[in-house]
Structure formats: structure tokens, C-alpha cells
Amino acid sequence: MNIAIPIKQVPETSNVKMDPETGTMIRDGVGTVVNPLDLYAIEVGIRLKERFGGRITVLSMGPRMALSAIREALAMGCDDGILVSDRKFAGSDTWATSYTLAQAIRKAGNFDLVLCGERATDGDTGQVGPGIAAWMDLPLATYVSRIDEIDAKSLIVERLVEEGYQKLRLPIPALLTVVKEIAAPRLPTLGGKKRAKLAEIPTFTAENMQLDESCIGLNGSPTRVVKIQHPKVAREGVIVRAADDESIDAAIENLVEFLRGKKIL
């Protein structure tokens, strides 16, 4: 079973501090990681490979820096990496990104499955996975939390939806976006890290993929960012201390009064 996994390099947010004055993220000195939600896709890919054989190709669209994200995925157990990188890709929105990645996957080979994280933790749109499925005309299942059955021709999955879990049957090839519940990602091994360090990672460019220039980068992107605002996060609410019986009762009375004022009670 051959699997393609597009991944994104994102700012590391787990150690990020907030500026208490402005309520914005302090991004100085913040490192980059593989989008945490992509790790679930990588883990599922590796488990399927362990069961069925085949190869896993990870692709990442971004600057050269994204090579470190690709190497991290290789260290976990993916086989091949491809950097999708070109200055012409700058300013791509989700429309142009899904076009570019779909073409890169096509050029990379024939795959039984394309696995994506549900969304990236920086852009937070979740639009690229379904977008790639549309470009490649692949049957799509989003928010996949479990693969119930799978063979060479089809699979049955559960997807997490508002009412619970929806069970779908899809033919192979297909594209899945997966959620955290599907599998706990493994850590890279020492051997994996060594292999990843030495791996040759080719670069796909607009030219060698023969992309339609009207579909890439800022020019190929229908959306434009008009403005960015930093909302004030702190609400400057009431803070009360409740240390003993009396102050707990007082705090609860105050809270009830407060909720009445908000017409919640």
C-alpha cells in the first residue's frame, strides 16, 4: 500500500508565551515543528505500511526550512520526502496550495491513499485536504477517527461528526483527513534519525511540475488578506477569592448574581 502524506511546518506553540500587555503571542525564538495534527496522519500511514508493506512519501510545501519537518517525518518511519518549494509559491492561499500539492502528489507517483492532518495549527482552515481531494477527484472522508476495515480495494472508516460517528465505505484510492483519536504518534527512533539525516530529498518546483502559473502563489489565490488586528484578549473580569466557608458562599452568591445580570440564569 503506497501512501502520500502532505505535511506542514508550523511555529511551535506548546512553549509559546502570551504578552500580557497586548494579548498577542510572543513569537521570538519560537522554533518550528511538524504540524501536530499531521503526526496522526503519519502514525496511521506507518501502521498501514507495517501491515501491508509499501512506501510512504511525505511532501511539504514551504521554504527550504521545511526540510527539517520532512526529516522529522522520515525519522518516524516514512520512506521518501519531497520538498515542494519555489519562490513563485509565495502568498498561496488554500486554493493555490491544494492545487500545488495535488500536482506534486501526482508527479510523485501512484498512491493508494493520501492522508492529511485535519488542519494545520497555524492557519487553522482545514481546507487543503478536501481541496486536494477535489483536484485529484479522490473520494474523500474528513475527520476520520478510526479505520474499521481495509483491504486492497476499499476501506470502512468512522468520521467524527456532530451527532457521533458516521461510518463510510470508500474505494481505494481515497483521501482521508484524520483526527487525534485515530492513533497516538510514535517518537522517532535513533536509527530513523540517522536515516533521515542522510536521506536525499528532491525539490519539486513550479517548472519541474509544469504548473499552470495562473493557479500558483499570490496570483493564483482568490483570497486576499485585507487587514490583521490583534484583539484584546484579557477581559478584565471580576476575580474573587474563596478560601473558607464564608467566602465560598459569598463567591457563589456573587456569581449567581452576575449570571442573572447576563440573563444566563
Added chain:
Amino acid sequence: MSFVWTIAEQRDGRLKNVSFELLSRGRRLADTLGTSLASIVMGSGIEQSELERLIQQGADEVYYVNDRRLADFVCESYSNIMVFLLKQYHPHSVLAAATSLGRTLMPHVAVRAKAGLTADCTELDIEAETDNLLQTRPAIGGNIMATIKSPYHRPQMATVRPKSSRPLPADPTRIGKIIEVSVPEELFDSRVSVIGYRRDDESFVNIEEAEIVVAGGRGLRKGDNFKLLRDLAEGLGAAVGASRDAVDRGWIEYPRQIGLSGKTISPKLYVAAGISGSIQHLAGIKTAETIVSINNDPEAPIHRIADFGIVGDLFEIIPRLTKRLGRERKGSKTA
């Protein structure tokens, strides 16, 4: 023609609440543009009286595609039909809810229609003179608000965060048209089939749709202590959520996780108990209308974004609060 469209969602022939939230958004945009508002319904065997609710709550027209094969959401067929309708009617903009359906269908359609799409918007407006749709959304974990437009492409598409707007009150005197649309047979894609649904527990609730959410974190110390929150939630008519910490420890199931790797919610009231408020957690609750925090650490970041914070022991406070709210309810019944 230049309509505003909303995509209505249904399940078992009943329209979901988000369908009406979208209409209040759409109504305002359509009025600003001086155009009409249409709601697109794909489903099977939906009663006329149910469709009329869309008219009563803001739609001028309802386009209903009625087919057994559309009873459940299957992206490929829904997308084919949307692309077909877009080519026929050329709407100015299309709004869908940022639900599992909207966030799957809309990017699929946007690619095929070469339309700009903005995810999970919390504000929508019309740019004077150009009529561009100004779409504002929280990004980078809610730390910035980005306003986005698609100046050269139509339709302009957006998914809208559930609960970020309230439905309009029903007006039974509103007049509109319900049009049943038949679509070509080849638009039904049979590659993917829905086998069914599974719900592990009877109490499965979607925390994104709840008016009030009560959530617990590491401060609860063990999974059994979620009972305290369940009791409180029952009194408030709330859904129970959790921080990532609580989910990772196996205290509660993942669909209830709130934050960057879980769900983003905008309830009327959010109560956080024993949650310190990591940046990832705060990203999921920033658009809540009112936030109440209960945490014994006065320095916990959750207190900074709370409208009402209690610094104290949740094990003392929550049971008493539950009891007190019980009295409140009895009081309001006799009043």
C-alpha cells in the same frame, strides 16, 4: 443576478439550528446589497412545513434538492450539485456553517468553482462601493483577527463559526418561494457510501452546539471527578467539555476536547474548572460570550480571560454551586 446563498443542514429531515444562524447573517448581507437571500437544502423527504421555517426566519427563496441519496452528507454528490447550481445561478456569495459538513463541502466546491473561501468566520460585512464580502476570522490560535476578501472571484465563499450569530425570530407572515430543483442523474456519485452512525453513549452531545459548556482539566485529579461537572452541567442544561490534559489522561473522550487540537466553541457561557488555560486551550474558547473560571491558582492564565473568576478549591466550590443553582431553578419555577 446577485443572490446571497446559505447552505442549510438537515438530519433525518429536520433542519439543524446552524441553518437558521446562517440566515440571520445572510439576511443582513442581502439587505446591505439590496438583493435576495436563498437557502440551499439537500436532503430527502423534508416536509414543506419544515422548509417554510427557512422563509419565516429570513430566506426569500429555498432551493430544495430532494433525493433519497442526499439524506446523508456525501461530499462528492453534494459538491457536484453545488457546482451545478453555482453555474446556473451565479450567486454573489455562499455561506455555510463551519461544521464537519461545511468544512468538508465548501473547500471541495471552492476548488472546482475557483472561488475564494475563508474558514470559520466570526464577522461578515460588505465593503462599500466594491460589494466585496469582508470576512473576518480568528487565526493563529485566536491571537489575531484576519479580514479577508476575494476581489476577483465569484461567488465569495465563507464558513461561519456555529453559535457566532443568533437566528432571527420566526415571522409567519414572511412570504417566499420554495423551489424543488431537479438535478441531472450523473451528479450522484456512488463511490462513497454511508453505512450508518455510531453513538457510544446516550449522552453524546456536540459541545459546539451547546449554549452552555462546563469543562474540566487537570485540576479534577481523576476521571471519576468529572461527575462533579456532570452534576453541575445537568443543573445548567450544559454540555461537558475538557482540556487536552484531561483527554490525554483518559479521563474523558476526545470529542469533548476543547482547544487547538480539539474543538473551538462559542457558547453563551463557558465554565472552566481546574483548567489553567494554556494558549492552546484559550484558542478554543476566546469567542465565548461569558467565561467563568474556577481555579485555585491566582496566577492561572484562565483567570485573565475570565469575566468572572473564582480563586479557590473546585472540590469545595462546584458541589455548592450545583446545589445553589438547584435552588435557583426551583425558585424560578415557583416565581
